[in-house]
Amino acid sequence: MARIQSKGVSQRLQELLEGLERGLEEGLIPAGIFNDPELFELEASRIFSRSWVYLAHVSEIPSPGDYVLRYILNNAFIVVRSEDGKIRAFLDMCRHRGMRVCRAEMGNASHFRCPFHGWTYRNDGSLVGVPAEREAFGEGFRKEDWGLLPIPRLEEWDGLVFGNLDPEASSLEEWLGEIRWYLELVTKRSPMGLEVLGPPQRFVVNTDWKLALETFISDSYHTLMTHRSMIELGIAPKDAKYAMYGEQIHIPGKGHGTMVVGAPPGAKLPPFWGYPEEMMERARTSYPTRQQWEVARETRIFLVTLFPNFSLHNPIRKPDPQYPVPVPMLTFRVWHPLGPGRIEIISWGMVERDAPEWFKEKARLSYLRFFGSSGTFEQDDTEIWSHVAQNAASTLGRKVRLNYQMGRNLKPDPNWPGPGVAYPINFTDENLRNFYRKYLDMIQG
C-alpha cells in the first residue's frame, strides 16, 4: 500500500490513487479517477509518455510522400512514407523557431517547407533548404544537425503503426504480447490485410478516455440498456443479453483485453461474422493457426482493446431492419486524451483490401449507421460517458466508489483455445480489473 511516489503528488491525488489500489481487488473504484486535472497530468507523464500509442494504418499512406498528421498527447506528428518506402514520424515543429511545417491533415509531399523563415525538410526529415544560408548562418552551417525531430520510437505490426514517446520503451511486439493472437483474427482474416475506408471521423466528447475504453474492453453489460433502442428496432439481436454469450479474455501484465461473442442461443446468425463465403474461404488458410480459424468461425461480435487507448470493434449488424442479411463492420478508434474530462474520438472505418466491392460498400454503410460521429450505437455511448465524467468531477461524486464486482467469483475457462486468461461469459469486469492493475503499475512508477 501507499506505493504511490508522493513527490509532487498532492494529498488529494494520493488518496484517490490509494482508493483505487485498495478497492481494485474488491471491485470498487473511486469515480474521481474519471475527471481530475492532477491525475490527468500524471497520466500524461506516466502513461501516455511511455506507452505505444496507435497512430495510423499503413493503408493511409501507401505511396512515397503520403502523410497524415497525428497526435500523442498534444504533440503533433507528421507520419510519412519517405521516398525509400519507410514510414517515419516527425514532430511537426520547425527546428529553427518552432512553427508547424505541415500544412494539411493529410496529403502527399516530397518536402515540408516552414512558412515562417522557409527552412525546408525532405520527407525523411533531413533539413535541405535554409534561405540565405551563407549570409544568415555563415560557412559550415551543419544542416545535418537540424533535421526534424523524429518521434522517439515508431514501430509497425501487421499494418498497424504505433509511436512511443519513451526512447527506452520495450519493443511494440513485447508491448502487445499475446494480444497479437486476437488482433490477427482481424489483421490476418485476409492475406491482403486491411485498408481504411477513408480518413477518420474526429469528434470531441466531454469525458475521460478510460470511460470510453471501459465500454470497449469489457462492458458487454451496457448493451441491454444503453443500446436498447437498437434492440427495439430489431437491429441488435432480440435477446437483450446478446453481448453476454462468449468469452472475455485479458492478457495479464499488459492491460489489453478482448471480447469474443458468439450467437445468442437459438439466434440464426451466419458463421464467421456473416462475411461473404469467399472471404471465409480465404480466412481458413490465411490464419496462422487452426485454433484462430475455429474461434473466428463462431464469432459474431468481436472487440480488442490495447492499453492505453486503442480499440477495434467488429460486430455483425443489419444495415437496416429491412435488409435481408446482417453484415459485419469493422472500426478502429483512438480515445485521444485532450485534457481532464475531455477526449477526441478518432474513428476509422476499415475493411479487408480484397473484399468484394459490393461488400465493402455494405460494410461502409453499416459502419456509418452504427458507429462514429453519427452512429446510432455510439451516439448514446458518448451521451452517457459525458454525464459520468461530469459526476466524477463533483465534490461528492468523486469519492463515490463505483461497482466493478461483476463476475468476481468466476473461474477461468480451462478449455479456451487461445492465449490469455479467458472467462466463459462476458458479463464480468475481469478485463477492467486487469486494465487497472496495469494502469496502477504505470501510474506508480
Next chain:
Amino acid sequence: MDVIREVLDFLHREAALLDEGRYREWLSLLTEDVVYRIPVRLTRERPPQGGYGGIAEGMLHMDEDRASLEMRVARLETGFAWAEDPPSRLRHFVTNVRVGEPVRGDRGEEVEVRSYLLLFRSRWDRPDFTFLSAERQDLLRRENGGWKLARRLVILDHSTLPTHNLSFFL
C-alpha cells in the same frame, strides 16, 4: 408564388420541423430516392481552381437513404435514444439562400438550392452550447404540386466536430 419564394418557404418549414422534433413530418418532405450526405471535412491545400477544399474522399459523417433516415427517426421514437432523450434544444438558422433555375427532367421539375446553415445546440441544464456551421447543397423536386428534398450535401465547416454526436439532422 414564384420559385424563390416557394423554396424559402420550404427551407423555413423544414427548419421548423427539425427544431420542433416533428421528424415524421420532416420525412414526408423527402423523396423516396433521397440521398443525404455529410462528408468528412479536412484541412487541405487551397484548391487551385477555387471552391471548397478538403472534402474527404470515401468518408462521411452520414451517408443516408430513405430507409436509413427512417431508421434514425424510428430510433428517436423508441424512448430509449438517450442521445436525444431529453432532446437537444436545436435551432436551424438558414440564410444566404441561392436558388438555381428550375429544370424539367425525367423525374419532374427540379431546382438546385444552396443555403448556409448555423445550427445551435444546447443540452440539459448546462449554460454552454455548440454551433455547427455548414453550407447545404440541395436538390428539390416538385412532387404532387409541392417541393420535396431529393438530395442534400452538407459541407461542414469543421474538421474535428465540436460536439459529441450527430444525433440530429442538418
